[in-house]
Amino acid sequence: MRPLAPRTFLAWSLAAIAVSVLTDSPVYRALVALSALAVLQAWLPSGRSLRGIGMAAAFAASLAFAMNMALGHTGVHVLARLPSDWPVVGGPITLEAAAFGGAVALGLVAALLAVAPLSLVLEPHEIVDAIPRQLQRTGIAVAASLNLVGGIGRTFAEVRDAQLMRGWKPRGVRSWNEVVVPVVLTAIEDSVLLAESMEARGFAQGPRTSFAATRFHGADLLVLATAAAVVVVFALSRPLGLATPWYPYPSLTMPSAHPLLALACVALALPALLSDRDGEA
Amino acid sequence: MRLAASILAAMLASLGLTAVVPATPLGVACAGAGSNHATVVVEHGNGTVVQRCVAFDGESISGEQLLASSGIEYQTQTQSLGVAICQVDGEPAGYTECPGRSDYWSFWTWTGRGPWTYSRVGVSLVTLHDGDAEGFRYVPSASPAPPVSPDPCPAPPAPTPAPATPTRPAPTPVAPTSAAKTPAAQPTRAAPTDAPPRTSATAAPSPSVTPPLPRESGGSGIAAASPASGGSAATASSSGSDGGLVVAGLGAGALAALVVGRAVRRRRARR
Secondary structure (H helix, E strand, C coil), X not given: CCCCCHHHHHHHHHXXXXXXXXXXXXXXXXXXXXXXXXXXXXXXXXXXXXXXXXXXXXXXXXXXXXXXXXXXXXXXXXXXXXXXXXXXXXXXXXXXXXHHHHHHHHHHHHHHHHHHHHHHCCCHHHHHHHCCHHHHHHHHHHHHHHHHHHHHHHHHHHHHHHHHHCCCCCCCCHHHHHHHHHHHHHHHHHHHHHHHHHHHCCCCCCCCCCCCCCCCXXXXXXXXHXXXXXXXXXXXXXXXCCCCCCCCXXXXXXXXXXXXXXXXXXXXXXXXXXXXXXXXX | CHHHHHHXXXXXXXXXXXXXXXXXCCCCCEECCCCEEEEEEEECCCCCEEXXXXXXXXXXXXXXXXXXXXXXXXXXXXXXXXXXXXXXXXXXXXXXXXXXXXXXXXXXXXCCCCCCEECCCCHHHCEEECCCEEEEXXXXXXXXXXXXXXXXXXXXXXXXXXXXXXXXXXXXXXXXXXXXXXXXXXXXXXXXXXXXXXXXXXXXXXXXXXXXXXXXXCCCCCCCCCHHHCCHHHHHHHHHHXXXXXXXXXXXXXXXXXXXXXXHHHXXXXX
């Protein structure tokens, strides 16, 4: 099975994010998250792990859940009480706030998993290929700039260690000038070198001449059509009365679900069925 | 003796008249002035219903303004979702939490057709228009249910026709044929009052506007469909939601099986 085109992944990611934003129902968000996880797992290259994205998703979800529980004091079912004189967090901890926090957490997880393929499945040059032609130079410049950020961190650590070996000790804010100034000078030097190397490789010298244009095949068209259909269905769900807004306040109620919308969320897992990477080591 | 008897008779007669003559109706009484009208329906926990019709100028009115204009006593608390209703018409007599933990004032809106809609926001964030209604029902927190259907606001009084000026026949008896006899002037009819039809305290639902709503408990907390359209609408919506949840459950199960299956296959391939 041919790999899907980078733009197909980009369109699919945008569709999944749109669905997780357009709906407030935890049922649909959970389905989007599962679909995104299935796609990510199906297309993950060998040697890469889901541990990083999993930890990031777990951290974001836990933070959202905890914040909603601590700050949302509305609801009828009280689980616990914090002293009212505690600033911000004081007051009843309610089941409704927990449910709302859970829904927010599910939305975050779904969004994270939806964009994960762009970093874990695609190579950097494929992402640049996926960007519209008018934005490709900007995308390359931004990507190169972001690469410098990690370099600045490493330079900072090296300069600090070198200064410490020379007897430098941090004494107040002004003493850090002996570390910051060399770091800034090094960063400027690195950026100049990067710009010269990019120019030497023909950046912004005209259209790209030697790269293979990606073509859409049947599987790409199928995924694109499915993603577009899913977005349209969710965009029209409220005007057509298919989606009922879910709100746990003031009393928790079971979220409703429409069969068509549930099917649309499951349909986002289509790319997972088009992968033949089972059993790869 | 006779004086006492006559006094007693007069007292009894006055009580009887009071019973016969309608008291100030508890039903819809129009408060305020304006060309548009909206209704406030309050249903207490014991089933007692109070309705007020409020007239207002302008295209719309907020829920809180409508409640304030109705003259019904209430207490609120400002929260993140708007103003929450803590007490209406003296119920509950006292409270320490708003909304209450076990029972609370559920807030509903009605747009002139269809069933009541459970409001997700406070009364201050709701906007009503001419012909709309807002309802408050004191219910257990686990089973919010809509109040009774609102009675229509009374129609404005019809313009009173100008009474015909009575003309007396000419006093001259000479020409009986020429003097046209005009009929005696009709006694001026009293202009129809604004008083709405008397409604009982339990406010039997008006048959004219909205058929009575079945009282559902639990569920999604969204107002049930009117029985005039059959309980079929309510049944359809709930069955649709159940079907959606079934599809969602099956889909989630299939996706979970797919993910787990791939993970197992990858682990075996690595070995």
